[in-house]
Amino acid sequence: MCSDSAKQGAHVAPLSSKAASGRRLWSRPWGYPESFALTVSIAAGGFTAEWLTGPPPLAYLAWPFNLFLALGLIAFISLFRLFRDRRAVRFVTSAPMSVALMVGLGSLSLIMGFLPQAPVPYQLPENPAASVRLGLDHLTSSWPLALLYLCLLISLGATFLVRFSSKRLIFLANHLGLWLLLLAAGLGAADRQREIMTVYEGGLEWRTQRNDGRTAEMPLAIRLKSFDIEEYPAKLAVIDHKTGRPVAEGGRMALWQLDPVEPNGRLLDYDLEMLEFLPGAIPIGDSYVKAIAGAQVQAAKLKVKNLKTGRTIEGWLSAGESFRPPKPLNLGGQRLLAMTRPEPRRFVSQVKVYTQEGREFESTIEVNKPLKAGSWLIYQRSYDTEAGRSSEWSGFELVKDPWLPLAQAGFILWALGSAGLIIKGRGRHR
Amino acid sequence: MSWSWHDYLGPISVILWLLGAYLALKNRKSALYLIASGTLVSLIFIIGLWLRLERPPMRTMGETRLWYSFFLSTAGLMAFRHWKYSWLLAFTSVLACIFALINLLKPEIHSRSLMPALQSIYFVPHVTMYMLSYAVLAASAVGSFIQLRNIKVKGKADKALYDFIDNVVCVGLGFLMLGLITGAVWAKEAWGHYWSWDPKETWALITLAAFLIYLHLRLSSVRDVSPTLVLLVPPIGLILLMVTWIGVSYLPSAAGSVHVY
Numbered sequence: 073m074c075s076d077s078a079k080q081g082a083h084v085a086p087l088s089s090k091a092a093s094g095r096r097l098w099s100r101p102w103g104y105p106e107s108f109a110l111t112v113s114i115a116a117g118g119f120t121a122e123w124l125t126g127p128p129p130l131a132y133l134a135w136p137f138n139l140f141l142a143l144g145l146i147a148f149i150s151l152f153r154l155f156r157d158r159r160a161v162r163f164v165t166s167a168p169m170s171v172a173l174m175v176g177l178g179s180l181s182l183i184m185g186f187l188p189q190a191p192v193p194y195q196l197p198e199n200p201a202a203s204v205r206l207g208l209d210h211l212t213s214s215w216p217l218a219l220l221y222l223c224l225l226i227s228l229g230a231t232f233l234v235r236f237s238s239k240r241l242i243f244l245a246n247h248l249g250l251w252l253l254l255l256a257a258g259l260g261a262a263d264r265q266r267e268i269m270t271v272y273e274g275g276l277e278w279r280t281q282r283n284d285g286r287t288a289e290m291p292l293a294i295r296l297k298s299f300d301i302e303e304y305p306a307k308l309a310v311i312d313h314k315t316g317r318p319v320a321e322g323g324r325m326a327l328w329q330l331d332p333v334e335p336n337g338r339l340l341d342y343d344l345e346m347l348e349f350l351p352g353a354i355p356i357g358d359s360y361v362k363a364i365a366g367a368q369v370q371a372a373k374l375k376v377k378n379l380k381t382g383r384t385i386e387g388w389l390s391a392g393e394s395f396r397p398p399k400p401l402n403l404g405g406q407r408l409l410a411m412t413r414p415e416p417r418r419f420v421s422q423v424k425v426y427t428q429e430g431r432e433f434e435s436t437i438e439v440n441k442p443l444k445a446g447s448w449l450i451y452q453r454s455y456d457t458e459a460g461r462s463s464e465w466s467g468f469e470l471v472k473d474p475w476l477p478l479a480q481a482g483f484i485l486w487a488l489g490s491a492g493l494i495i496k497g498r499g500r501h502r
Numbered sequence: 503m504s505w506s507w508h509d510y511l512g513p514i515s516v517i518l519w520l521l522g523a524y525l526a527l528k529n530r531k532s533a534l535y536l537i538a539s540g541t542l543v544s545l546i547f548i549i550g551l552w553l554r555l556e557r558p559p560m561r562t563m564g565e566t567r568l569w570y571s572f573f574l575s576t577a578g579l580m581a582f583r584h585w586k587y588s589w590l591l592a593f594t595s596v597l598a599c600i601f602a603l604i605n606l607l608k609p610e611i612h613s614r615s616l617m618p619a620l621q622s623i624y625f626v627p628h629v630t631m632y633m634l635s636y637a638v639l640a641a642s643a644v645g646s647f648i649q650l651r652n653i654k655v656k657g658k659a660d661k662a663l664y665d666f667i668d669n670v671v672c673v674g675l676g677f678l679m680l681g682l683i684t685g686a687v688w689a690k691e692a693w694g695h696y697w698s699w700d701p702k703e704t705w706a707l708i709t710l711a712a713f714l715i716y717l718h719l720r721l722s723s724v725r726d727v728s729p730t731l732v733l734l735v736p737p738i739g740l741i742l743l744m745v746t747w748i749g750v751s752y753l754p755s756a757a758g759s760v761h762v763y
């Protein structure tokens with residue numbers, strides 16, 4: 073796999089041999105200095121364009137213009153294959169060029185890594201500060217990134233074509249995979265659509281809300297049959313009456329999580345035993361019973377022994393929700409045992425989907441389990457957090473990305489290439 | 503097996519690893535057995551905790567440290583079988599100890615809950631790949647330091663060590679990229695898009711770029727690029743990697759990141 077570099081005998085050469093520092097810039101063959109000079113110039117050009125004209129109008133790159141651009145790009149890098157013996161082509165597809173471009177893009181990413189970035193699509197504010205005018209708060213959709221991205225696409229694609237050889241499968245999989253992915257992610261950006269839809273239980277909805285307050289009509293409609301939250305067993309904390317705060321231990325809030333399998337435990341100076349656990353309950357007087365339907369809360373009956381005083385008490389606990397007050401257990405000595413708000417285990421929307429073509433089907437939508445409907449994917453996104461389990465609506469995100477298959481092909485190839493690198497390593501230099 | 507078991511099993515692993523590291527530096531064969539036993543103990547605890555929690559123990563920082571310790575010492579053992587570098591075995595064992603010690607000295611709240619977004623078939627491979635790559639790439643940085651010293655002191659680089667560093671970077675990069683790919687595919691399923699410039703994503707990309715730069719720099723001859731410069735890249739990459747793993751949460755850019763825990 074490393075036949076080319078082995079030939080150069082890079083690591084056998086004595087280290088004392090001076091780098092060819094006497095060489096003048098732009099004298100051939102071009103190498104690192106020229107690659108970096110070119111990359112820096114392109115980035116500088118990008119920043120200048122950003123300063124003078126604002127962010128690039130990437131929205132114009134929508135279908136079918138991005139397709140034309142992609143085809144143009146492929147035609148352009150095919151020329152590199154035709155003229156692969158030219159010095160310029162060797163320069164563009166050289167290791168120094170790839171290093172310079174990666175350093176360039178890595179540096180832009182480093183800025184993004186430190187400075188918070190504005191969400192896309194980006195709107196330049198009135199009277200922007202100098203850093204904003206340079207694009208530092210929206211590098212993801214700025215001229216310098218767009219230009220270097222394009223250069224990387226050209227160089228990477230040309231490298232792949234020029235160095236194509238059926239003996240270098242790992243090299244090919246990595247470079248082609250990354251290239252396809254970058255192409256789909258970059259050129260497909262303007263075709264990606266995200267819409268937010270809120271549906272009430274029992275209701276039917278086909279309109280989405282945009283950020284600017286407008287609504288859009290979707291080629292599909294969703295009826296929300298029900299929305300449910302399943303919860304984890306809650307955690308208990310001891311609250312100090314005077315401060316109203318949970319008691320800490322070792323700098324952190326002391327917590328004990330209920331566990332139907334393991335009812336015994338310890339929290340601070342208390343021995344706890346869970347006598348009963350009801351994931352969905354309704355209060356009756358001072359105790360709780362299993363709920364059959366409707367608004368419900370988590371409740372547990374506990375036996376608590378104070379290890380210092382030896383006193384034992386028993387009682388019901390519940391965290392309460394918007395419509396139900398919490399029910400703590402008084403431990404005496406200015407202390408309460410309280411149930412914290414249980415954490416959600418699953419959000420499930422039962423839906424019926426109607427498409428424009430007249431198809432209809434029932435399904436569920438959960439976090440991590442989007443539903444496919446035609447060219448759209450429907451994601452579980454939000455619910456009424458105030459109401460919690462009795463939320464009457466469910467928020468969905470509808471996403472369409474026509475370039476996804478290309479990106480997926482890229483991911484698969486790249487993953488194969490990665491596996492190849494792990495299995496083969498770099499080999500030994502001869 | 504709950505976290506309280508770690509108070510007993512943790513120190514056993516630490517002692518086995520430390521003794522093993524010491525013996526490895528003395529070139530004793532018994533080092534291998536001690537380190538392997540320490541690794542086995544840590545694996546047993548991980549499996550026990552997994553069964554107890556009924557979810558993969560990969561959510562909290564403390565849990566990922568368990569894996570990091572385990573993978574580090576495993577990677578050290580495997581690399582030793584291949585490369586026979588005893589300093590490497592000692593290094594990975596000591597590093598594994600450090601992370602086990604952090605877990606002993608700074609226990610964190612250990613919750614059983616796993617929020618819905620983390621309940622995915624990609625969760626385990628994603629974290630595993632990253633922990634594996636971190637372990638392997640850490641070794642490449644140490645190798646680079648030793649090579650830098652070779653150049654300074656002996657005036658000559660060790661060719662076999664270059665082979666080692668290059669191979670380790672390739673393997674580590676492979677895992678790093680698989681971690682990134684599984685993460686991206688998972689993001690598509692959880693949030694609708696495979697890349698959204700979340701700060702953790704951005705930093706993972708920067709880290710990836712650093713090690714890719716090393717790989718491509720090594721394709722040039724020493725006449726074109728100074729070996730010292732090239733050998734500085736893996737240590738810098740390791741620093742970037744630590745920022746990605748631990749530091750991101752403290753950066754201004756991380757407000758609102760989905761990865762902060």
Ligand code: HEM
Nearest residue numbers: 073074075076165166167170227228231235240243246250
């Ligand atoms: C997914 C990330 C990448 C991986 C895993 C990767 C891996 C590799 C490997 C293993 C080689 C050595 C091939 C051999 O010796 O047979 C190589 C060579 C090369 N790569 Fe990459 N690379 C990646 C991204 C890039 C990028 C972004 C560029 C930018 C243009 C690039 C440009 C090059 C060039 C110019 C060579 C030299 C080819 C030669 O001399 O034959 N690579 N790459």
